[in-house]
Amino acid sequence: MPxxxxxxxxxxxxxxxxxxxxxxxxxxxxxxxxIGNQVLVRVDAAPLxxxxxxxxxxxxNLAGARYSGxxxxxxxxxxxAGGTLxxxxxxxxxxxxAGSEGAGTVVAAGVDTAAQALLGRTVxxxxxxxxxxxxITDAAGCLPLPEGVSAKQGASSFVNPLTAxxxxxxxxxxxxxxxVNTAAASNLGQMLVKLCRADDVPLVSVVRxxxxxxLLRSIGAEFVCDSSAxxxxxxxxxxxxxxxxxxxxxxxxxxxxxxxILTAMETVAGAAAPFAxxxxxxxxxxxxxxxxxxxPTVLARNFGFAWSIGGWLLLSFxxxxxxxxxxxxxxxxxxxxxxxxxxxxxxxxTLAQALTPEAIDAxxxxxxxxxxxxxxxxxxx
Numbered sequence: 001m002p003x004x005x006x007x008x009x010x011x012x013x014x015x016x017x018x019x020x021x022x023x024x025x026x027x028x029x030x031x032x033x034x035i036g037n038q039v040l041v042r043v044d045a046a047p048l049x050x051x052x053x054x055x056x057x058x059x060x061n062l063a064g065a066r067y068s069g070x071x072x073x074x075x076x077x078x079x080x081a082g083g084t085l086x087x088x089x090x091x092x093x094x095x096x097x098a099g100s101e102g103a104g105t106v107v108a109a110g111v112d113t114a115a116q117a118l119l120g121r122t123v124x125x126x127x128x129x130x131x132x133x134x135x136i137t138d139a140a141g142c143l144p145l146p147e148g149v150s151a152k153q154g155a156s157s158f159v160n161p162l163t164a165x166x167x168x169x170x171x172x173x174x175x176x177x178x179x180v181n182t183a184a185a186s187n188l189g190q191m192l193v194k195l196c197r198a199d200d201v202p203l204v205s206v207v208r209x210x211x212x213x214x215l216l217r218s219i220g221a222e223f224v225c226d227s228s229a230x231x232x233x234x235x236x237x238x239x240x241x242x243x244x245x246x247x248x249x250x251x252x253x254x255x256x257x258x259x260x261i262l263t264a265m266e267t268v269a270g271a272a273a274p275f276a277x278x279x280x281x282x283x284x285x286x287x288x289x290x291x292x293x294x295x296p297t298v299l300a301r302n303f304g305f306a307w308s309i310g311g312w313l314l315l316s317f318x319x320x321x322x323x324x325x326x327x328x329x330x331x332x333x334x335x336x337x338x339x340x341x342x343x344x345x346x347x348x349x350t351l352a353q354a355l356t357p358e359a360i361d362a363x364x365x366x367x368x369x370x371x372x373x374x375x376x377x378x379x380x381x
Contacts (some may be wrong), residue, residue, distance in 0.1 A: 005040075005107060006031055010381055011132030012098050012351050012374075014056050016080070016091040022058050024076040025069070026351050027095065032136045037112040039139050041123060044151035046102030046130040047343070048354070048363050048372045049159050050290055056098050058091075059084050059294070062364055067357060072380070074355040097129030099374070101158040103151040106142070107134075115139040122150070124157035131351065133376040143330055149337055152345075155373060159314065160188040161333040161341040163289070164195050166317045167249050169325070171201065174285065178202030178245035180261055182252055183292055184224070185212035185368045187343045193221045194340045202243035206236070206257070212368060227257065236264045241271075248286045249312065254293030258286045258309060259300050266303035279304015287312035292366055345373045350380040 009031045015023045034040045059081045069075035080088070103124040109115035123142040129135055145154040171179050181192050184205035196203040197220050204223040205216050213224045223239040225232060239245075246269075248261045262284050269280035284307040288297070299309070318326060333341055349359050354374055363372045 005134075009132055009134040010351055010376065011129060012056075012354065013095045014058070014098050015093070015095040016058060016085070016088050018092050020080050020085045021077050022056075022080055024056060024355055025095075026073050026355070029132075031134050034108050034110045034115065034136055036110040037115050037139050038110045038136055039106045039115050039118050039123075039142060040108040040134060040136050041104045041125060041142070042107045043102050043104040043130055043132055043135055043376050045104070045155035046099045046374045046376070047156045047159075047345070048349075048374060049100060049156075050292065050366050051159065052098060052100055052131075053364060053366065054291070055096065057364065058088055062360065065357070065360070067355075072352050074352055076355050076360070097132065099130030099132065100128070101126045101156065102130035102135075102374075103145065103154040103157065104135075104377075105151070109139070112139070118142060118144065121145075122154065124154040126158040131354070131374050131376065133351075133381065143334055145337065146334060152373065152375075153342070154337055156187065156343040157333055157337060157341070160191055160343065161337075162318065162329060163188055163314050164191045164341070165329050165332065166312075166314055167192065168195060168199060168201055169321070170287070170312070170317070171247050174247065176245070176247040176285070178204065178240075178243035178247070180204040180206060180240070180245050180248035182206040182248070182250045182257060182261075183208070183290070183368050185209075185215055186251070187371055188251075189368075190216070190219060191341050193219055198340060202245060204236070204239045204243050204245050206261075208368065233260065233264065236261070237267050240264050241268045246282060246284050250286055250288050251290030252293040253288045253291045254295035254297060256298045256300070257293075258288065258297055259303075262286060262303040262307050262309070263300065266307075270304075276304075279306060281306055283307065285309075289313070343371070346370045348373045348375050348378070350374070350378045351376055352380060 008028045013027045065078040106118040106121050109119045122145045125137050125142050185207045205221050206225050207213050213226045216224045225235045250258045265284040269282035286309045289312040
């Protein structure tokens with residue numbers, strides 16, 4: 001290993017304790033030496049995704065969080081919500097690294113040709129433990145970024161871009177014509193607007209505020225429905241009819257939104273066919289792919305019998321497609337990182353700053369359009 005590399009690396013860890021708390025801290029671990037086809041990446045940027053918060057906090061009562069430790073080695077301890085400890089029994093006492101994607105520079109490599117070819121390259125990577133200063137991985141798991149694309153620009157190369165591509169691929173595989181996306185003013189939602197315009201897929205974007213509707217229309221969205229508007233139901237029915245949308249991806253999960261979308265789809269389908277006592281024969285599908293609302297999902301069951309609701313997970317989708325399709329998807333992401341799949345961030349945080357009360361209060365809200373980037377190499381780590 002080159003002498004310029006440090007002996008140890010800092011990384012953010014999450015641990016469930018036997019007394020029913022979650023503990024976040026910064027651990028110091030040895031910097032590993034890559035062998036064979038492995039590369040060592042100096043992580044420069046890693047986004048805080050909603051899915052990362054699920055591992056970090058495991059659903060605790062953040063209002064009861066306690067803050068201790070020092071300024072550069074903070075410790076956060078929060079009580080777990082009722083019943084959560086039983087669900088997380090396998091995690092008790094285990095300190096887990098966090099951060100599912102990021103980007104940085106390959107600073108050391110094993111002897112294999114593929115690994116050596118990445119030395120000095122800026123790459124994006126996915127996997128556990130990217131809220132760290134250094135991370136070792138297999139060369140095959142790296143996405144080399146195009147010349148001129150920075151680590152910050154490429155930090156969100158996997159979760160959101162591949163989810164957007166996966167949504168469109170699911171639509172085509174299942175024979176739908178148009179689709180619906182909720183919490184649609186997010187980075188992912190904006191990517192989906194641009195992707196669907198480019199691929200000629202009708203998209204209905206559901207947002208929660210007028211300013212979010214204005215934002216999406218400014219980037220070319222045709223069908224945008226504001227759920228806070230008194231005319232939301234009528235607007236949604238009209239948009240679904242024009243878009244011929246019978247597939248929805250719901251990021252909220254809780255509450256009545258999924259049911260309202262199914263009801264609106266049935267309204268459109270029923271208006272185009274003779275009356276049927278069991279509802280229309282048009283199949284309507286909602287996939288829950290997030291959990292912004294932790295409350296129960298409420299379905300009024302007034303949308304006939306030709307419907308389904310289920311979960312959609314990116315990792316499961318990718319596991320079910322062939323190598324050729326995955327390669328094509330990765331190639332498109334790399335080529336369009338600064339256009340279709342560009343990400344914006346509300347702010348940047350060092351590892352230590354990510355464990356301050358102010359930062360946790362900001363990013364744990366999971367507000368649409370508010371996304372933070374952890375910069376493990378920044379001064380203050």
